[in-house]
Amino acid sequence: GQNIDQPTEMTATEGAIVQINCTYQTSGFNGLFWYQQHAGEAPTFLSYNVLDGLEEKGRFSSFLSRSKGYSYLLLKELQMKDSASYLCAVKDSNYQLIWGAGTKLIIKP
Amino acid sequence: GAVVSQHPSRVICKSGTSVKIECRSLDFQATTMFWYRQFPKQSLMLMATSNEGSKATYEQGVEKDKFLINHASLTLSTLTVTSAHPEDSSFYICSASEAGFHTEAFFGQGTRLTVV
Numbered sequence: 001g002q003n004i005d006q007p008t009e010m011t012a013t014e015g016a017i018v019q020i021n022c023t024y025q026t027s028g029f030n031g032l033f034w035y036q037q038h039a040g041e042a043p044t045f046l047s048y049n050v051l052d053g054l055e056e057k058g059r060f061s062s063f064l065s066r067s068k069g070y071s072y073l074l075l076k077e078l079q080m081k082d083s084a085s086y087l088c089a090v091k092d093s094n095y096q097l098i099w100g101a102g103t104k105l106i107i108k109p
Numbered sequence: 110g111a112v113v114s115q116h117p118s119r120v121i122c123k124s125g126t127s128v129k130i131e132c133r134s135l136d137f138q139a140t141t142m143f144w145y146r147q148f149p150k151q152s153l154m155l156m157a158t159s160n161e162g163s164k165a166t167y168e169q170g171v172e173k174d175k176f177l178i179n180h181a182s183l184t185l186s187t188l189t190v191t192s193a194h195p196e197d198s199s200f201y202i203c204s205a206s207e208a209g210f211h212t213e214a215f216f217g218q219g220t221r222l223t224v225v
Contacts (some may be wrong), residue, residue, distance in 0.1 A: 101152040109133035
């Protein structure tokens with residue numbers, strides 16, 4: 001079956017750095033996405049990786065290793081507003097998005 | 110970026126009635142739209158995939174006669190929850206994609222459905 005794993009919850013301190021990992025096993029691979037979702041709101045797009053390596057976008061970076069079925073989202077200079085759930089999703093061979101359960105990130109002052 | 114508009118954002122209905130939720134892509138042609146349901150503290154659960162002009166493909170366990178999906182144009186898809194029950198209370202979210210394997214999914218604002 002298809003499976004995406006990410007930690008359920010993480011806690012970090014304002015101003016620090018946090019890395020959220022995602023491992024996947026899917027039938028085919030056509031890209032990996034990271035989304036941010038605040039409670040009661042729809043997800044918003046953060047990043048997209050289809051080739052191995054690091055994609056940097058401001059305070060957020062996303063890394064992909066296709067051979068390891070592994071990605072991480074790196075958040076720097078954490079702010080209180082970064083408290084949210086972070087969803088990892090992979091497009092499989094049918095171009096369908098397979099979603100992880102999400103990682104709830106709690107930022108403490 | 111592309112915009113997907115979903116409404117209503119919140120709806121309360123009586124048990125046994127039907128509710129229609131609309132999802133519109135405002136500035137692009139959405140060849141494919143997805144409907145998700147999300148229960149509290151759980152991840153998105155794909156309910157169905159709809160392609161313009163054809164019947165929706167429902168995920169296993171989703172009743173197609175209860176959750177009617179219509180994708181009549183490249184900019185509009187609707188989800189109708191028929192004969193709603195309290196257990197149908199959830200957060201329903203649509204997303205839309207343009208053609209192309211690498212395109213991201215753009216999400217609507219979501220609809221909070223409460224059945225009383």
